[in-house]
Structures are given as structure tokens and as C-alpha cells.
Amino acid sequence: MKTTISVIKADVGSLAGHVLAHEALKKKCDDILSEAKDTGILEDYYITNCGDDIDLIMTHHRGEEDEEVHETAWNAFKEATNLAREMKLYGAGQDLLSDTFSGNIKGMGPGCAEMEFKERPSDPVIIFCCDKTEPGAFNLPLFRIFADPFNTAGLVIDPSLHNGYKFEIFDVIEHKKVIMSCPEEMYDLLALLGAIGRYVIKKIYRKDDDEIAASVSTERLNIMAGKYIGKDDPVAIVRSQSGFPAAGEVLEPFSLPHLVGGWMRGSHNGPLMPVPQKDATPVRFDGPPRVIGLGFQVANCKLIGPIDLFDDPSFDRSRVLASEIAEYMRRHGPFEPHRLPSDEMEYTTLPEILKKLKGRFEDIE
Numbered sequence: 001m002k003t004t005i006s007v008i009k010a011d012v013g014s015l016a017g018h019v020l021a022h023e024a025l026k027k028k029c030d031d032i033l034s035e036a037k038d039t040g041i042l043e044d045y046y047i048t049n050c051g052d053d054i055d056l057i058m059t060h061h062r063g064e065e066d067e068e069v070h071e072t073a074w075n076a077f078k079e080a081t082n083l084a085r086e087m088k089l090y091g092a093g094q095d096l097l098s099d100t101f102s103g104n105i106k107g108m109g110p111g112c113a114e115m116e117f118k119e120r121p122s123d124p125v126i127i128f129c130c131d132k133t134e135p136g137a138f139n140l141p142l143f144r145i146f147a148d149p150f151n152t153a154g155l156v157i158d159p160s161l162h163n164g165y166k167f168e169i170f171d172v173i174e175h176k177k178v179i180m181s182c183p184e185e186m187y188d189l190l191a192l193l194g195a196i197g198r199y200v201i202k203k204i205y206r207k208d209d210d211e212i213a214a215s216v217s218t219e220r221l222n223i224m225a226g227k228y229i230g231k232d233d234p235v236a237i238v239r240s241q242s243g244f245p246a247a248g249e250v251l252e253p254f255s256l257p258h259l260v261g262g263w264m265r266g267s268h269n270g271p272l273m274p275v276p277q278k279d280a281t282p283v284r285f286d287g288p289p290r291v292i293g294l295g296f297q298v299a300n301c302k303l304i305g306p307i308d309l310f311d312d313p314s315f316d317r318s319r320v321l322a323s324e325i326a327e328y329m330r331r332h333g334p335f336e337p338h339r340l341p342s343d344e345m346e347y348t349t350l351p352e353i354l355k356k357l358k359g360r361f362e363d364i365e
């Protein structure tokens with residue numbers, strides 16, 4: 001029997017402003033997920049948060065896009081929204097774009113990453129959850145994990161990784177997808193992946209046997225809603241060891257706090273800071289953007305763990321570097337490249353301001 005991991009996330013209200021999902025909301029989600037476990041929809045689950053986003057990590061035997069699993073997550077977020085409204089938490093129900101569930105949570109606001117696989121004798125899985133950034137934030141680290149031999153020693157020295165991986169890329173603007181194979185198409189792949197606001201990695205497969213290796217939530221809430229609601233704070237599931245990159249190879253690229261879109265008002269580039277769970281509180285200028293990494297062993301569809309992987313002094317230097325980059329970027333105020341380029345600002349509140357100025361422009365002779 002195969003195991004499915006579904007990670008579904010949403011921001012349904014937080015304190016103070018957009019910093020932290022309240023414990024009471026996570027408790028509400030826990031009530032709904034525990035009921036789903038009792039009735040056999042879920043085999044196991046773990047609830048966490050990164051900043052104002054609640055992340056439901058669920059295991060089951062129902063495959064991807066299962067209606068009952070998606071409805072369970074929807075009901076959890078709905079109940080949490082009701083409580084957030086009672087508590088007058090900020091942005092209550094922010095990520096829920098509809099009142100009623102209609103079969104699949106995709107397109108309804110929450111982000112969703114899923115994968116189904118036959119468990120190996122031992123299956124380590126790492127779940128990454130972000131706040132104040134967008135799905136393209138995973139492009140650079142996932143490329144390095146699965147295609148860069150300077151990051152992943154196994155690509156060079158381990159025969160089970162040596163043939164490389166296939167990347168499924170979504171064009172989130174044109175709603176198209178393409179599969180590219182590495183290492184032979186590496187330069188073409190990078191030509192796309194560098195445009196982090198448009199081309200995002202959806203899934204990665206091992207080339208030898210098409211075994212699923214990674215899955216990312218690619219929903220872009222603002223594009224879906226047609227207006228600025230919040231950023232599309234993504235999640236990713238990555239399998240590791242024995243034919244996949246080792247856990248240390250999976251974590252290594254996050255030692256560079258690379259620049260990602262998001263931060264204040266979803267409108268600024270800033271460094272992605274790898275943090276332990278307790279520091280997943282984006283405070284300075286509503287940031288800088290954060291990522292947490294939770295390590296589980298998946299055993300007979302149960303989740304053993306997690307270990308809070310960035311809760312380690314070896315990432316201290318990356319956090320200091322992230323703070324230094326944050327300081328440097330902040331000095332630019334409203335100027336690019338701290339502020340996002342104009343085409344990305346289309347999905348923020350800036351167009352309303354520009355509309356007001358339109359009539360003031362005259363032709364240049």
C-alpha cells in the first residue's frame with residue numbers, strides 16, 4: 001500500500017498584525033484533524049506554523065487530491081477562521097477565497113504540496129514551511145539539492161543519484177508546465193528557474209525510476225484573487241537518503257540566505273532566513289522572510305518526529321548574514337531592487353496609486 005503526504009497551509013488570522021498564528025487556531029485545527037484520524041480519513045498528522053501561516057502535515061492512504069483529505073483541511077481552516085473572527089485576530093480568513101468547499105482545495109486559497117510513494121525500509125522526509133515569501137523561493141535551494149554537484153556530493157559519488165533528476169516546472173502566469181532533465185538540460189532549466197516570480201518547481205523525480213523526490217506548493221494567491229491579499233508563503237516536501245540527497249545535502253543550500261520576493265506587503269526582495277520553529281516570527285519590517293525545516297521518519301504511514309532541523313548552531317552564521325543583508329536591503333527604502341520590479345508589483349496595492357497619477361502625464365515632444 002502506498003503512503004501519501006499532504007501538506008496544506010493557510011493564513012487564517014494572526015497576532016499582532018501578520019507575525020504569528022495564535023495557538024488557539026492551531027488547537028482548533030487539531031480538533032478537526034484528530035476527528036479525521038478517528039474516522040480513518042487520516043493515518044497521522046502534525047500541525048505547525050511558520051509566522052502567520054498554519055501548516056497541516058498529514059499522512060494517509062488516499063492518494064493526491066483526495067476530496068475528503070482536502071475537505072478536512074478546509075474545515076480546519078474554516079473553524080480556525082471562525083475563532084479568529086471571534087478573537088478579532090488580524091486578517092481572519094485571509095487566505096480562504098470562497099465560502100464553500102467544492103471538491104479540491106486547489107484554487108480556493110490555501111497552498112498545497114502532496115506526494116504519494118511506496119515506503120522504503122526507512123523513509124526520511126523533510127518538510128519546509130516559509131513565511132513572507134513566494135513559491136519561487138524554493139527554486140534555488142531545490143536546484144542546488146538535486147542538480148548542483150558543488151552542493152550534493154552524492155550526484156558525483158553515489159551511483160544511485162548519479163543519473164540525475166527530472167524537474168517539473170510550472171509557468172504560474174501562463175498556466176503551462178514543462179519537464180526538464182538534469183544534468184543534460186541544466187542550462188535550459190536555469191534559464192527558467194532564475195525567473196522566480198514566474199517559473200516555479202512543482203515536482204522533482206529521480207530519473208532512473210521516476211520515483212518522486214520533492215513536491216512544492218505553487219499556488220499564487222494574489223494571481224488567483226486578482227488583487228493583493230497576502231503572499232503565497234510556500235511549503236515543500238523533500239525525501240532524503242538512500243537514492244535521494246542526504247539530509248545534510250538537503251539542508252545545505254539554506255545556509256545561503258538567498259534573495260526572495262515577499263517581505264513587507266509582499267513587495268520587497270529580502271534574504272530567506274533559516275530559523276528554528278521558535279524564531280519563525282517575522283518581525284523586522286514584517287520579516288525578513290523565514291523558512292523552517294522539520295525532519296520526520298515516515299513509518300507505516302505514521303509520522304515519527306519531528307526534529308527542528310535549523311535549530312542548530314551551524315546555521316547561526318547564516319542567520320547573522322541574513323540580518324546583515326536585511327540591513328543593507330532596507331537602506332534602499334522604496335527603491336528597486338529592494339522593492340520588487342514593476343511587473344511583480346502588479347499584484348500588490350501599488351496599481352491603485354499609479355492609477356491616480358495617470359492623468360498627470362503628458363506626451364514628450
Ligand SMILES: O=P(O)(O)OC[C@H]1O[C@](O)(COP(=O)(O)O)[C@@H](O)[C@@H]1O
Nearest residue numbers: 011018132230231263264265266286
Ligand atoms: O494587512 P495590511 O494592513 O493591508 O498590510 C499588508 C500586510 O500584508 C503582508 O504582506 C502580509 O503577509 P502574509 O502574506 O504573511 O499574510 C504584511 O507584510 C503586511 O503587514
Ligand SMILES: [Mg+2]
Nearest residue numbers: 053131132233
Ligand atoms: Mg504568511
